[in-house]
Amino acid sequence: MKATIITIGDEILIGQIVDTNSAFIAKSLDKIGVEVHEIISISDNKLHILDTFSKLQNKVDLVIITGGLGPTKDDITKKTFCDYFEDELVVDVKVLHHVTQLIEGFYKRPITQINKDQSLVPSKCTILHNQVGTAPGMWMKKENTVFISLPGVPFEMKCLVENEIIPKVVQEYQRPYIIHKTILTYGQGESLVAERIEKWENNLPEFIKLAYLPNPGRVRLRLSARGTNKELLEKSIEENIVSLTKIIGDIIVGFDDDESLETVVGRLLKQQNKTISTAESCTGGKIAQVFTSISGASKYFKGSVVSYATETKINVLGVSENLIKEHSIVSAEVAKQMAINVKNLMKTDYAIATTGNAGPTKGDLNMELGAVFIALATPNNVIVEEFNFGQPREKVIDRTVIKSMEMLRKEILKNVL
Structure with a gap:
């Protein structure tokens, strides 16, 4: 069973917004054995939409469209549906009742004619109830292809996919x-x-x-x-x-896709009842961000000092000014001191410290562009490694974050084995 996903909207084509709807729909269909044949983005143009529908007719089993169902004049999907299916718009009483309740009951304002027009649907369509919005979904079949129209608002689209489309497809189609x-x-x-x-x-x-x-x-x-x-x-x-x-x-x-490295590391820390802190210079707090992106990270991640400036390394972390003058701000010695001091400051079992020259210019530093020192303070010792991740700047930062996590995971596993 094959499907095509169409997103309608000039805002997607000009890069004003990123299409996340297609990814969600594709994953949802894949879980029930529906193969997504292609994903297409097209403009808010009637002829373009009709031409796309015609090309897909009988080539795939499902065509799922998002966008163009709003109340304004530039939302043309419903009228285009009527043209393609030789149908007309009629008021659906149930949809009108839902829209009225939503506008007057939830939003506490008088309903307008534009709001009422959301209840206009093609007379031949099967209505998909939109619990969280005013624009209903539409299910229409022509020959061997079902065309499904959904609102482009992500949370409305997701609600309709989960509660209306997936159950209906599962019920009506045999799938591998x-x-x-x-x-x-x-x-x-x-x-x-x-x-x-x-x-x-x-x-x-x-x-x-x-x-x-x-x-x-x-x-x-x-x-x-x-x-x-x-x-x-x-x-x-x-x-x-x-x-x-x-x-x-x-x-x-x-x-699995949800098992990121930070998830694995977090689980290992929780299993051993250990804690971690970070002192970040060139990564600018990104390691801390990665840790805190995981729900429940407060059980093992205690905090970070983003010591981007030299004076912060000295005044907050307590790194020796003489050490910096002797070895440079980007050095193994400074990275080691940062890791030890933040570990003591936060009272954690492990600590990661980063210092480097991410670029794009060398500035006053003697180190080459892309040079990074990562220090890991463990319950027993301090490990410092030197890397050169090249350029551009974003690559240096991302690779430093990943390598820090790898080093931490490796050390934690030594206590597991």
Whole structure:
């Protein structure tokens, strides 16, 4: 079963907003075995919309459209639906009642004609109830293709997908099983990982596909299995993961898209009842941001000193001014002192410190662009490593954050094994 997702709106095409609706819809369809054939963004133009509909007719089973259902004149999707299906707009009493309750009951203001016009829908459509907004979804079928129109407001779209579309598709269509498993690896690049697992990859069953999803410092390996026997798919996926772990277990840190490195590290800290703090210069608080992006991080992350300026390193962290003059602000010695002092200041078990020259200019520093020192204070010692992450600036910062997490994970695991 195939689907196409269409987002309608000039604001997407000119880069004014980022299309997040398509990603949510695609993930939701994938979970129930619907293959997304393509994702298209088109303008608020009647002829463009009609032409796109015609091209997709009978080529896919589902066409899901978001956008163009608002109350203003530039929202033309409903009228275009009527043209494509040779239909007309009529007032739906249930929708009008819902809109009235929402405007007058919840928003506490008189309903206007523009609001009432939200209850105008094509007479042949199946209405999808929008619990959280005024624009209803519409389900219309022509020959072998179902066209579904949804509002572009993300929280309204999500509500309709979860409560209306997915249950209806599950009820009305037979679908294959699609199972994904994502393995998170850190510390080695895509080409090196591919070389290590080449033989394993070549022996995968035909119904299992492997995709490499590289990011700076990490590679996600996504296994996708498709078929009608769910138990067979799950068993085969697990068996192949076991054999993969024997090959690259040293760089596997977790599974599934939600298992980020910071999630893995946070779980390890909680399991050992340990705490962490950071002293950041070149990363500007980004390591702290990564830690605090995880719900419940307050159990193990105690705080950070963003000591971007030299005087902050001296006055807040207590780094020796003579040490800085002797070794430079970007040095192993300063990084080590930062880590020790923030660990003592925050009274934590571990502490990470970063100092470096992220660029784009060298300035007064003697260190090369991209040079970074990362110090990790543990319950037993202090480890300092030097790196050069090159340029641009954003790459240096991101790689420093990832490498800091890798170093921390490695040290924590020493106490587990």
